[in-house]
Amino acid sequence: MSEAVYNSAILNLILNPVIRALRSAPSLRLVLQFFFIMFGLALTASAADWSVPEQQLAKKIAAVTGPGAVAVTIENRSSLGRRDNEIVQNGLRGALEGLGLRVEKAEQAAATVTIALSENSTSYVWVAEIRQGAGEVAVVMVSAPRAEGAPAARDSVPLSLRKIPLWAQDTPILDVIVLEENATPTHIAVLDPERVLLYRLQGGKWQQEQALPIVHERPWPRDLRGRLVAAADHLLDAYLPGVVCASTAAMPLALNCRESDDPWPLVAGTMNGSTLSVFPSAGLANGAATVVPQMKAFFAPTRNFFTGALIPGVGKFTTVPKFYSATLLPRDKYTLWLFAATDGEVHMVVRMGRRSGHCEDSMRSGLAGAGVKFRRAGGGFGTRVRVPRSRPGCSQRGGRILRRDHRAVDGSPR
Amino acid sequence: MRLFDWRWLAVSSALAAGLATVMPAAAAETRPQYGGTLHVTMLEAPASLDPADNTQPDSFARRSLTLLMFETLVTMDSNGRPHAGLATSWQGLSGGQRWRFRLRHGVKFHDGTALTAENASSSLRAANPTWNVYADADSVVIELGSADPTLLAELAQPRNAIAKRNSDNKPAGTGPFHIVDWQPGKKLVLAAEEGHWNGRPFLDSIEIEMGKSYRDQMMELQLGKADLVEVAPEQAHRFSLEGDRLASSAPLELLALSFSREVASPEDKLLREALALSLDRGSVRSVLFQGAGQPTGAILPNWMSGYGFVFPADADLPRARQTREQVHTIPRWIIGYDSGDPVGRLLAERIALNGKDAGLWLQAASGTTADLQLVRIPLPADPWIALADVSTRVGLPTAKNKAGSVEDLYAAEQAALDTMCIIPLFHLPASYAAAATLKSWTLRPDGSWNLADAWLGSGKP
Numbered sequence: 004m005s006e007a008v009y010n011s012a013i014l015n016l017i018l019n020p021v022i023r024a025l026r027s028a029p030s031l032r033l034v035l036q037f038f039f040i041m042f043g044l045a046l047t048a049s050a051a052d053w054s055v056p057e058q059q060l061a062k063k064i065a066a067v068t069g070p071g072a073v074a075v076t077i078e079n080r081s082s083l084g085r086r087d088n089e090i091v092q093n094g095l096r097g098a099l100e101g102l103g104l105r106v107e108k109a110e111q112a113a114a115t116v117t118i119a120l121s122e123n124s125t126s127y128v129w130v131a132e133i134r135q136g137a138g139e140v141a142v143v144m145v146s147a148p149r150a151e152g153a154p155a156a157r158d159s160v161p162l163s164l165r166k167i168p169l170w171a172q173d174t175p176i177l178d179v180i181v182l183e184e185n186a187t188p189t190h191i192a193v194l195d196p197e198r199v200l201l202y203r204l205q206g207g208k209w210q211q212e213q214a215l216p217i218v219h220e221r222p223w224p225r226d227l228r229g230r231l232v233a234a235a236d237h238l239l240d241a242y243l244p245g246v247v248c249a250s251t252a253a254m255p256l257a258l259n260c261r262e263s264d265d266p267w268p269l270v271a272g273t274m275n276g277s278t279l280s281v282f283p284s285a286g287l288a289n290g291a292a293t294v295v296p297q298m299k300a301f302f303a304p305t306r307n308f309f310t311g312a313l314i315p316g317v318g319k320f321t322t323v324p325k326f327y328s329a330t331l332l333p334r335d336k337y338t339l340w341l342f343a344a345t346d347g348e349v350h351m352v353v354r355m356g357r358r359s360g361h362c363e364d365s366m367r368s369g370l371a372g373a374g375v376k377f378r379r380a381g382g383g384f385g386t387r388v389r390v391p392r393s394r395p396g397c398s399q400r401g402g403r404i405l406r407r408d409h410r411a412v413d414g415s416p417r
Numbered sequence: 418m419r420l421f422d423w424r425w426l427a428v429s430s431a432l433a434a435g436l437a438t439v440m441p442a443a444a445a446e447t448r449p450q451y452g453g454t455l456h457v458t459m460l461e462a463p464a465s466l467d468p469a470d471n472t473q474p475d476s477f478a479r480r481s482l483t484l485l486m487f488e489t490l491v492t493m494d495s496n497g498r499p500h501a502g503l504a505t506s507w508q509g510l511s512g513g514q515r516w517r518f519r520l521r522h523g524v525k526f527h528d529g530t531a532l533t534a535e536n537a538s539s540s541l542r543a544a545n546p547t548w549n550v551y552a553d554a555d556s557v558v559i560e561l562g563s564a565d566p567t568l569l570a571e572l573a574q575p576r577n578a579i580a581k582r583n584s585d586n587k588p589a590g591t592g593p594f595h596i597v598d599w600q601p602g603k604k605l606v607l608a609a610e611e612g613h614w615n616g617r618p619f620l621d622s623i624e625i626e627m628g629k630s631y632r633d634q635m636m637e638l639q640l641g642k643a644d645l646v647e648v649a650p651e652q653a654h655r656f657s658l659e660g661d662r663l664a665s666s667a668p669l670e671l672l673a674l675s676f677s678r679e680v681a682s683p684e685d686k687l688l689r690e691a692l693a694l695s696l697d698r699g700s701v702r703s704v705l706f707q708g709a710g711q712p713t714g715a716i717l718p719n720w721m722s723g724y725g726f727v728f729p730a731d732a733d734l735p736r737a738r739q740t741r742e743q744v745h746t747i748p749r750w751i752i753g754y755d756s757g758d759p760v761g762r763l764l765a766e767r768i769a770l771n772g773k774d775a776g777l778w779l780q781a782a783s784g785t786t787a788d789l790q791l792v793r794i795p796l797p798a799d800p801w802i803a804l805a806d807v808s809t810r811v812g813l814p815t816a817k818n819k820a821g822s823v824e825d826l827y828a829a830e831q832a833a834l835d836t837m838c839i840i841p842l843f844h845l846p847a848s849y850a851a852a853a854t855l856k857s858w859t860l861r862p863d864g865s866w867n868l869a870d871a872w873l874g875s876g877k878p
Contacts, residue, residue, distance in 0.1 A: 080726070121723045123800070125497045128723025128823050142727055146823040222523070225616035225870055226449045305617060306451055327448045345450060347875055 053091050054098075056147040060129050061098035063143035064116055067133050070103035074112035081122035084163060091120060091129075125149065172200075177229035180239065192239055194229045199241055199248070199258055215258035219246045226307035232268050242267040245304030266299035266314050269329045298340070300329065308345050317352040324350060449857060453873035454622045457645045458637055460757075462602040462628035467588045468578040469544035475806070477670070477795050477847045478647070480575045480865035485607055485623065486527075487578030487590035490518050490537070490557070491569050493798065495862045499569040503532065503579055503591065504557070513564030518557045518572075524614045526581045527595035540579045541572075570799035575865070593618045593869040603627055619857075619872035631759060635850070644855045644873070645866065648848040649759055650709035662851050666864035668711050668718050668844035669803075671794045674752070674768070675811040676838045677787065684744045688777065689837040691744075692768075694737035695775035698730055698842060701767055705760050710845040716807050716830050718844040721800045724827050728834065728841070737775035749778045753787025764842075765791055795847075798862040800826055804833065811839045 064073075077095060079088045095118060096106055109115055114135045121128045123146075130144040174195040182190040191209065193200045198216050202209035223244065230242040234249065238256060241248040248260035298317070300309040303325075311325045317340050326342040333339075340352040461478035468483045490504040499507075504518035524532040534552035541550045541557065549560040559568065571577065580588035587596075593615070594607035605625040609618045629637070634646035653665060680686045698712035711718065712730045719725030741747070752768055754761035765781035768791075772779040794810050796803040804826070805815045813836055816829040833839065847864035858871040 119726065121719070121726070123719075123721055123723035123823070124495065124798070126723070126823070130724045130727060132727060142724075142827065144724055144824050144827060146723070222612070222614050222616055225619065227616070305611075307448060345448075 053087070053094050053147070056127070056129060056145050057091065057094040057098045059145045060118070060131060060143070061095060061102055063145065064099060064131050064133060065102040065104055067141045067143060068104065068114040068116070068135065071114070072105045072107040072112045073099070074109040074115045075099065075106050075118065076116070077118045077120065079120045081120050081127055082163070083120055083127065088120065122149065175227070177227065177243075178231040180231045180233060192231055194231045194241055196223055196227050196229075199231070199239075199250070201256065213256055215250070215256060217241065217243065217246065217248055217258065218260045219243070220262065221245055221304070224305055224307055228302075228307055230267055242302070244302055244306075264301065264304060266301045266312075267309070269298045269300050270331055298329075298331070317354050320352055323352060324348075326350070449619045449870070449872040450874055451619050451872070452621050454624060455620050455645065455855065455868065455871065455873065456643045457623060457625045458629040458634040458643045459625065459627055459647055460629060460631060460634070464601045466596070466599065466605070467582075468576055468580055469540070471576070475576070475795055477864045480795070480861075480863055482605065482625070483575040483578055484592065484861075484865060485594045485868060486592040486596060487575070487580055487588070488592050489575070489578050490572050493570055493573040493862065495798075497570070497799065499573070502573070503537065507569070513566055513568070514561050516559045516561075516568055517553070518559070520555050520557065521614060522555070524591050525612060526589040526591055527610060528581070528583065528589045530581065532579070532591055536581050537579050540581065541577060543582070544577050567799055567801045570797070570802055574797055574802070594623060597622070615869070618869050620868065623868060638850055638852060641852070644852040645858065646850050648850050650845045650848055651706045651760060653709055653848045654707050662853060663848065664851070664860055665846040665848040666860050667720055667862075668846045669721070669796045669798065669864055670845040670847060671716060671796055671807060671841060672710070672843040672845055673716075673792055673794065673811075674789050674840040674842065675792045676789045680837050684746070686837055687740050687744050688747070689840070691737045691741035691775050692772050692777055693840045694733045694740060695771045695777070696768060696840070696842065697732040697771050699732070701764065702843065705763055705767065706843070706845070710843040713841045713844050716833060716839065716841055717796070717800050717803055721796070721798070721803065722826060722830070723823060727827075732771070734774060741776040747776065747778050749780065750788040751786075752779055752781045753784055753790040754781060755791070756783040758791070758793070761791055795864060804830055807839070808833055813838055
């Protein structure tokens with residue numbers, strides 16, 4: 004299924020505090036070191052626990068062959084890794100010898116045992132085919148549960164992937180905000196389809212402190228989206244399609260949800276009344292905060308996009324085409340709003356400051372300053388932003404929609 | 418407590434959101450788009466859409482169609498784990514002989530009536546006349562004669578999808594799409610169910626044309642008249658489709674020889690063994706199936722059982738001849754095949770040739786009045802249910818204990834093969850090709866396609 008564009012800043016939201024905190028908080032560094040040690044121990048533990056199925060299979064084989072010399076061949080036909088494979092092979096041979104069987108070459112053995120380490124969709128299946136003289140082949144087998152999440156190998160490609168989750172849950176994460184006390188991240192609030200979960204960092208682990216259910220009557224859309232937004236007079240608001248929830252101010256929190264088509268805030272930032280403070284990475288000469296009007300947009304309650312209606316709007320533009328996500332790039336002379344529309348295009352709306360003038364050059368350098376480089380679809384670099392000759396968008400008062408086919412624009416971080 | 422310093426966030430947001438929003442060409446398209454009509458074609462031409470109609474043979478196409486319009490109490494993932502469907506929770510009681518399923522609230526049939534425990538129970542009774550099913554408040558209770566650990570997997574089968582049968586005998590479902598037009602065996606038009614409990618599907622409608630040959634289907638895909646078509650396994654390798662436009666399931670269709678009667682004498686058994694030993698599956702795979710599928714001597718594919726390789730699939734002509742020579746009178750066997758099967762005739766003729774090499778007398782003929790029949794059996798993803806389905810299809814007694822260890826499963830399969838009523842040949846995947854515009858469609862573990870979350874995009878990378 005699709006990846007969220009609207010919430011793409013979440014990655015940074017989670018990782019950046021950790022990186023920042025690592026620099027300033029040795030305790031967190033210790034926590035991470037502890038985590039990696041524990042992870043290594045867990046790997047070791049999971050690799051060593053084959054003794055039960057080894058003993059079971061060895062007993063079944065011994066019951067057929069009886070004590071004596073056997074030739075043993077072991078073949079790995081499963082997704083078992085090389086290290087585990089070696090452990091199991093040694094373990095099986097040891098278990099057989101422990102039951103009075105001697106592992107010999109085929110010409111010296113009374114029985115030939117071919118063991119296949121196989122698997123099915125849910126578990127490992129170890130199969131032993133036992134041949135004694137000219138008699139029929141006896142087949143014995145055992146199964147061992149596969150570790151949660153371990154894949155079944157349906158092809159012979161020896162590929163394995165290992166996942167180290169930093170934060171994960173079974174239900175989709177719609178949004179996350181990090182909360183801090185005394186400049187240290189202490190809580191995260193996680194929005195999922197049915198709850199806002201509040202976790203506290205305790206002993207190096209996120210411990211659930213509260214689960215606040217989201218009450219809703221209508222079914223959610225399939226591509227559910229949601230937004231957690233810090234509030235001025237209480238901790239947070241949760242926006243979901245057709246539902247807005249507000250938390251209380253004091254702990255323990257409560258969440259009051261109501262059916263509402265209220266517009267969602269588009270860009271996170273430090274709010275002060277109806278304005279928003281934003282700190283762009285580059286493009287501002289003084290590097291200070293820019294204050295822009297808080298922008299909100301209406302979200303279609305049964306779909307996965309914003310309707311295009313904006314409050315208060317960019318200049319004179321109060322509607323733009325339906326869009327999935329939006330962001331703004333504030334600069335000295337203008338503010339550039341970017342809308343990823345549902346038709347696959349990116350729409351740019353420019354709100355000019357006090358000075359008018361070289362709109363195109365300003366925007367180009369501004370975007371470049373934000374880490375975006377533009378490339379022509381056919382290769383080469385150059386401006387991809389065009390302003391009509393009359394340049395009405397560069398007037399003092401208003402904005403101008405500049406439509407770009409986003410497929411013709413390919414940029415990447417520098 | 419206060420919010421984390423937003424300065425860094427604003428910086429990263431301006432960068433990351435700007436980059437994610439503006440730059441990657443496909444970024445805006447990664448979010449599902451609403452609207453559009455999906456055009457699907459299929460070889461199958463079902464005459465009924467009733468999931469419980471057992472006069473219609475099971476097929477991947479039927480499974481796919483059923484789950485567009487109907488839903489089951491539970492669903493199973495690729496690891497065999499149950500998930501909530503129309504039932505939100507369940508409980509096995511009395512050692513697995515009695516099960517209680519609590520129904521999801523707010524679910525409606527396509528005719529506007531609410532899903533109730535009564536009509537869910539009625540639906541399950543229609544599909545399983547031997548079950549004792551009844552409603553208890555908002556729950557469905559199923560009582561079995563003996564414990565059945567495979568019940569959840571059985572309930573996840575499309576044949577157990579919940580249907581409300583109205584007086585006009587047209588079943589109504591609760592699925593993501595409802596019927597707009599139904600011409601049996603020819604065409605089915607479906608529309609998105611706006612109030613579906615799991616959210617409206619992204620597609621507005623789906624038009625399905627039936628009875629189309631594989632060749633016609635591929636032509637329609639290439640001409641842009643179809644968005645999703647079936648591909649014969651033997652043709653799958655020919656398509657140099659870009660990216661993930663060709664999708665195949667795990668090999669879970671059993672192609673086998675099924676004898677029309679039980680073994681009549683020790684000589685009859687020897688002749689069947691000789692035929693099984695004479696079959697050169699490797700050559701058939703290379704020539705007829707163009708390398709697709711897996712030769713097998715097992716009923717269940719190895720990925721499902723874990724022990725399938727134990728049953729030999731290699732030809733052993735000397736032993737086949739030796740076995741055949743123990744019998745003095747060689748009967749003439751007719752191998753039947755389905756004339757609608759694109760490789761049926763060629764495969765039957767090839768088997769006849771293999772048999773002749775061992776001294777047997779075989780002749781291929783289309784139709785169903787034959788001594789042994791080429792059969793294609795789509796297997797459910799659960800091994801016990803798959804084994805039971807195959808046994809039912811070829812007229813073998815089903816294992817009474819439908820669960821247990823892998824060794825029990827092996828013993829049950831060995832017993833079925835020992836009857837010599839069935840000779841497994843291949844396990845084949847279900848393959849499909851899609852237009853570049855079709856996004857987010859998936860294959861279920863049972864080989865059917867899932868279009869509930871599919872959507873139509875521009876098709877450009």
